Amino acid sequence: MCIWLPRWPLQRLAAARPELKDRAVLIYEAAPRGGLKVVDYSPKLAAAEENDECGVMNDERSLAISNSTTLGHEGKQNAVGSRQRAKGAGIGGCGSRELEIADSAHHSSFGVHRLHVIRPGMPLAEAVALAEWEREREESGSGGRGSGVGDEAARGARREASKKIGRHCRSSPLVSRLSSLPLQPLHLELDDPVADRLALEDLAQWCQRFSPSVGVESGERRESLLLDITGLGRLAGGEAALAAEVSKAFQARGLTAHIAIADTIGTAWAVTRFQVGVMEQGSGIRGQGSGSRGQGSGDETIVPPGQSLAAIRGLPVEALRLAPEAVTLLSELGIRAIGQVAALGRSTLASRFGPQVLERLDQATGVTQETIGARKLLPELELSWDFEYPTTRREPIELALEKLIARLARDLEEECKGAIQIECQFRSETSAPLAVEVGLFRPSAVVRHLMDLIRLRLERLRLVEPVSSVRVAIRATGTLEFQQQQLFASAQNCQSPRQLAALVDRLSSRLGREAVVRPWLLADAQPEQACQYTPLAGSASQRPRQRVRQTRDNKVRNTLGACDRPLRLWPQPVPLEVVAVAPDGPPVQFRFESREERILCTWGPERIETGWWRSRCVRRDYYRVETARGSRFWLFRRLQDGRWFLQGEFE
Amino acid sequence: MTLRKSKPEILHALAERVRSLEQGHRADPGQHISSSCAALDRLLPQAAFRRSSLVEFLAAGRGSGASTLALILARQAAAEGGAVVVLDHDCSFYPPAAAALGIDLENLMVLRPTHARDHAWAFDQALRCTAVATAVCSPGKWSDATLRRLQLAAESGAAVGLLLRPEVARREPLWADVRLLVSPLPSDVRDRVSKVPGVGTQEGRRGSASAYEKRWLLRRRLRVELLRMRGGAAGGVVELELDETTGELHESLAPQTSHVHLASALAAAAPRRRSTGA
Numbered sequence: 001m002c003i004w005l006p007r008w009p010l011q012r013l014a015a016a017r018p019e020l021k022d023r024a025v026l027i028y029e030a031a032p033r034g035g036l037k038v039v040d041y042s043p044k045l046a047a048a049e050e051n052d053e054c055g056v057m058n059d060e061r062s063l064a065i066s067n068s069t070t071l072g073h074e075g076k077q078n079a080v081g082s083r084q085r086a087k088g089a090g091i092g093g094c095g096s097r098e099l100e101i102a103d104s105a106h107h108s109s110f111g112v113h114r115l116h117v118i119r120p121g122m123p124l125a126e127a128v129a130l131a132e133w134e135r136e137r138e139e140s141g142s143g144g145r146g147s148g149v150g151d152e153a154a155r156g157a158r159r160e161a162s163k164k165i166g167r168h169c170r171s172s173p174l175v176s177r178l179s180s181l182p183l184q185p186l187h188l189e190l191d192d193p194v195a196d197r198l199a200l201e202d203l204a205q206w207c208q209r210f211s212p213s214v215g216v217e218s219g220e221r222r223e224s225l226l227l228d229i230t231g232l233g234r235l236a237g238g239e240a241a242l243a244a245e246v247s248k249a250f251q252a253r254g255l256t257a258h259i260a261i262a263d264t265i266g267t268a269w270a271v272t273r274f275q276v277g278v279m280e281q282g283s284g285i286r287g288q289g290s291g292s293r294g295q296g297s298g299d300e301t302i303v304p305p306g307q308s309l310a311a312i313r314g315l316p317v318e319a320l321r322l323a324p325e326a327v328t329l330l331s332e333l334g335i336r337a338i339g340q341v342a343a344l345g346r347s348t349l350a351s352r353f354g355p356q357v358l359e360r361l362d363q364a365t366g367v368t369q370e371t372i373g374a375r376k377l378l379p380e381l382e383l384s385w386d387f388e389y390p391t392t393r394r395e396p397i398e399l400a401l402e403k404l405i406a407r408l409a410r411d412l413e414e415e416c417k418g419a420i421q422i423e424c425q426f427r428s429e430t431s432a433p434l435a436v437e438v439g440l441f442r443p444s445a446v447v448r449h450l451m452d453l454i455r456l457r458l459e460r461l462r463l464v465e466p467v468s469s470v471r472v473a474i475r476a477t478g479t480l481e482f483q484q485q486q487l488f489a490s491a492q493n494c495q496s497p498r499q500l501a502a503l504v505d506r507l508s509s510r511l512g513r514e515a516v517v518r519p520w521l522l523a524d525a526q527p528e529q530a531c532q533y534t535p536l537a538g539s540a541s542q543r544p545r546q547r548v549r550q551t552r553d554n555k556v557r558n559t560l561g562a563c564d565r566p567l568r569l570w571p572q573p574v575p576l577e578v579v580a581v582a583p584d585g586p587p588v589q590f591r592f593e594s595r596e597e598r599i600l601c602t603w604g605p606e607r608i609e610t611g612w613w614r615s616r617c618v619r620r621d622y623y624r625v626e627t628a629r630g631s632r633f634w635l636f637r638r639l640q641d642g643r644w645f646l647q648g649e650f651e
Numbered sequence: 652m653t654l655r656k657s658k659p660e661i662l663h664a665l666a667e668r669v670r671s672l673e674q675g676h677r678a679d680p681g682q683h684i685s686s687s688c689a690a691l692d693r694l695l696p697q698a699a700f701r702r703s704s705l706v707e708f709l710a711a712g713r714g715s716g717a718s719t720l721a722l723i724l725a726r727q728a729a730a731e732g733g734a735v736v737v738l739d740h741d742c743s744f745y746p747p748a749a750a751a752l753g754i755d756l757e758n759l760m761v762l763r764p765t766h767a768r769d770h771a772w773a774f775d776q777a778l779r780c781t782a783v784a785t786a787v788c789s790p791g792k793w794s795d796a797t798l799r800r801l802q803l804a805a806e807s808g809a810a811v812g813l814l815l816r817p818e819v820a821r822r823e824p825l826w827a828d829v830r831l832l833v834s835p836l837p838s839d840v841r842d843r844v845s846k847v848p849g850v851g852t853q854e855g856r857r858g859s860a861s862a863y864e865k866r867w868l869l870r871r872r873l874r875v876e877l878l879r880m881r882g883g884a885a886g887g888v889v890e891l892e893l894d895e896t897t898g899e900l901h902e903s904l905a906p907q908t909s910h911v912h913l914a915s916a917l918a919a920a921a922p923r924r925r926s927t928g929a
Contacts, residue, residue: 496732496733496781496782497782499780499781499782500734500780500782500783502780503776503777503780503782503783504760506776507762507773507776507777510769510772510773511762511763511764511765511769511773512765514763515762515763515764515765516760516761516762517760517761517763518756518759518760518761519746519756519759519761521746521747521750521756527745527747530747531745531746531747561751561895561896562751562752562753562893562894562895562896562897562898563719563751563871563893563895563898564748564751564895565745565747565748565751566745566748567718567719567722567744567745567748567749568718568743568744568745569743569744569745569748570743571742571743593713600837600838601838626837626838627714627837628837629712629835629837630715630834630835630836630837630838630872631712631714631715631835632716632835632871633713633714648743648745649713649714650714650716650719651710651713651714651715651716651717651718651719
């Protein structure tokens with residue numbers, strides 16, 4: 001069985017950040033040669049999950065576009081309830097060479113196809129401008145037009161936008177209109193393939209309830225889960241019933257999934273992504289029995305055994321999981337469908353297109369074996385303790401916790417592992433269970449240390465209802481580090497990493513994980529954004545250096561002098577009344593905390609113009625000033641309106 | 652030879668005992684930290700800051716430079732290893748400035764307690780940890796009991812606790828080893844240009860006042876006064892200059908007497924000084 005989660009980065013974002021459900025989201029990444037490129041876009045994140053991405057290639061040129069696309073190269077149709085896939089007809093893509101992602105959710109009832117001319121690989125600035133233009137157009141009610149007009153208008157907007165976006169946020173009609181939009185601003189998210197992969201692996205772990213052998217597909221963009229359900233159909237009452245159960249489970253989690261059951265991985269993968277609709281010779285793909293027609297919720301398809309080649313014959317060649325160069329070569333020769341590939345001789349394929357095409361074809365038809373890289377079933381590190389009489393007293397609860405932790409720690413030590421994240425759940429008869437999470441800086445299997453941390457958290461917990469059972473689960477583990485003891489070394493040297501880890505654990509337990517942080521410098525000109533904090537304790541897999549471009553300290557020291565930036569920076573600049581001699585000149589006097597401060601010296605201006613890719617652009621002239629008393633402050637004048645603000649003090 | 656000690660010797664021995672009782676049980680010479688400026692060290696007992704103690708920096712007004720001085724001391728304390736812990740209760744601490752002063756961000760831990768009662772507890776925990784070289788915090792209205800507890804915590808650990816307080820705290824009882832008042836000093840161009848060393852030599856060849864003015868403009872002036880000290884005489888004053896490019900402290904070469912500024916003269920006669928920014 002292959003479960004495909006279309007537009008997985010957007011779905012993962014929707015699941016992880018439910019507050020973004022109603023916002024337009026654009027995912028971007030840093031291109032290898034510099035610049036920022038779009039990965040995926042959705043005008044409404046919640047709707048992105050319902051988008052049916054199984055479109056048909058309508059433009060061979062789309063295939064050669066950057067590898068970082070997810071689904072953008074498929075022309076899409078409105079598909080709620082219906083499963084038509086016209087071959088590029090009907091949508092404004094007809095006749096057009098543009099690559100479009102169509103959004104189905106809003107206007108499906110009107111049968112109108114809305115298009116967004118935002119394609120993966122597009123520069124970020126252009127995409128942001130187009131997205132804002134789209135939303136404005138939608139707001140002004142012109143969104144119901146037919147596709148052809150929309151397409152031309154989109155092209156016009158793109159030309160206009162690319163003219164305007166070239167400089168940093170000059171005031172222009174477009175920019176001023178953008179700032180007056182009442183809708184929530186477009187949310188930009190940096191592409192995080194590592195987080196996507198981890199989330200997918202967690203999902204694979206969760207899918208082990210359906211099959212003991214679950215793997216994630218290999219490849220650059222992983223969006224599918226592969227399950228081995230040999231012989232499991234009978235347990236669920238038939239393969240169709242199993243597929244329906246899986247589909248319902250995914251729906252309950254709020255994810256959109258397309259499911260296909262087939263003999264081979266290749267066939268299942270192909271069928272989930274490129275389902276046959278109105279194309280030629282689809283031979284009985286739709287499942288036998290009733291369960292396979294998803295009623296608007298993910299679709300399930302079952303390929304009868306032994307009919308793999310027949311099932312994929314009509315699908316395009318991309319369904320074979322080939323490299324883009326091979327696909328381009330085949331399309332140049334006019335070979336669009338897998339049936340045509342299969343019709344060529346084996347020797348022809350091997351000699352002309354390399355071994356990969358033949359290998360993939362064999363894997364899809366079942367001639368060659370392909371294995372699923374299944375994950376090992378992790379042992380459940382979870383124990384619970386039931387009390388005979390529900391209690392609110394701390395001592396029996398702590399005693400029970402200690403016993404459970406001792407047993408779990410023994411299991412961990414046998415594998416030389418330590419706990420990094422522990423969850424304790426207190427269940428009572430009447431109210432909802434209370435959960436307490438403890439994160440550690442370094443893996444530890446010492447019972448006393450773990451109990452200390454749990455006790456610190458328990459002190460803050462108010463047990464309203466009597467607790468009837470306690471459950472302890474270890475969510476994340478890491479390998480224990482062993483350090484050889486030195487006989488004559490000073491006590492401080494060999495103990496200090498452990499001591500520091502213990503301090504971090506204690507502080508994080510009581511103050512909260514987000515209160516014990518380490519700063520990382522970012523290469524950002526805007527002072528407020530030049531630094532990011534990451535928590536020290538917690539899951540080891542969430543260590544930084546993924547999204548943060550860290551500048552080394554000595555680099556900072558070379559570019560910034562010791563007193564170029566103030567030690568105290570207000571997160572929100574404080575407005576000031578400043579007297580300046582010239583309108584663009586340095587300040588002479590200012591009023592702060594009901595005191596007049598006369599300025600003797602100024603250093604500056606330091607002009608910082610940045611942030612045009614965020615919702616607000618920052619254009620400021622910074623001045624370091626020294627007052628008559630000798631105090632030093634950091635002021636800036638906002639260039640848009642000439643107002644003065646106090647940003648920080650050189651304390 | 653007589654076995655009886657003379658009076659001066661007895662007095663000296665008694666004074667030593669009193670001093671050791673006042674300063675606590677440690678007199679370990681290996682636990683001293685220099686502030687990197689000899690003039691500042693001379694103000695202190697035993698010519699250095701002591702580990703396992705508290706040091707108070709009182710800031711005379713806003714933008715005085717007290718935190719800068721404290722972080723320079725923290726940098727010196729962490730030079731031999733150990734973490735720097737900063738308690739940032741109002742989220743106004745700016746790490747790039749700390750990095751520019753020379754603090755290694757790999758060893759920096761920032762704590763942001765949300766409740767006031769956790770503030771003192773977190774500082775206490777940081778002081779007790781032997782892996783922490785120095786902990787910096789701005790205490791609020793803490794009671795004497797809390798400060799006494801923090802003093803004991805500092806003595807049980809190996810860290811220097813740096814407290815940043817406003818000038819009004821000079822009237823409060825002292826629980827730290829040393830209380831220093833840091834005041835900013837205005838920069839005075841005319842006075843400085845004439846007293847810059849090497850005026851007539853290599854630097855002088857490059858040009859006249861502009862080169863000296865630039866050198867001066869890159870130094871920030873601070874006045875540090877030792878208000879109180881445990882087991883020692885207080886009252887020393889020193890004027891320091893902070894080199895803004897390297898973050899190093901030097902003693903100011905200006906005379907110790909205070910300058911007499913005529914505000915009207917400065918306002919009228921001093922030209923508008925502007926230099927191109929960083």
